[in-house]
Amino acid sequence: MTRNDLIELILLFTYLTLAFNSIIAVGCILAMVIHELGHAAFFKIYNIKIDKFKIGFFYGYVLSNKPMSLTCKQELNLFFAGPLFNFMTICACFLLGTFFPIVIEYIAPLMAASLILFVTNLIPIGGLDGGRIALSLFNKFNLNKKILLYSEIVLISAIITFVNVSFGIFLFAALVFSIDLFLDESCIMKNPRGELPHTKV
Ligand SMILES: [Zn+2]
Secondary structure (H helix, E strand, O other): OOHHHHHHHHHHHHHHHHHOOHHHHHHHHHHHHHHHHHHHHHHHHOOOOOOEEEEOOOOEEEEOOOOOOOOHHHHHHHHHHHHHHHHHHHHHHHHHHHHOHHHHHHHHHHHHHHHHHHHHHOOOOOOOHHHHHHHHHHHHOOOOHHHHHHHHHHHHHHHHHHHHHHHHHHHHHHHHHHHHHHHHHHHHHOOOOOOOOOOOO
């Protein structure tokens, strides 16, 4: 780990601690480390030399400078290992929380971060693990790469649309809720018996 890597890690920790708290910061970073350890484990299993293991500001990677000559199955294992380790973390946290409920508040952020990493990394787009898995499969079955590109564009558009629509629904709900609150408030103000409006804190 170089000095810059360490600075980047400290920055990430500080940012997450300030934005949320230190338990969430540790949970997020730990989930990223576990994800990359999953890939690293399979680098070791396939005797690929690891030149860099990096956890950066909201990203991480395991790098080998040597060109890889892996079978399709080995490639799939290597790419899937990261999300798999996140999934195993979720299971471990779930068991731990079930038997020792007292630790739930400490492991919940790790569990949530692992779930987010598991789901997002399996989206079959570009440099994400899911994208690499899709590319491996396309290579194996000799499919036209253009189809992969087009399906990725469709998928990205679908995700953007979904996010926008959900955000729109959220805004609409917030608007309805605030109008409701406003009406509530003005009714209390106009209370004919002249009672004081309730205290809202
Ligand atoms: Zn990964």
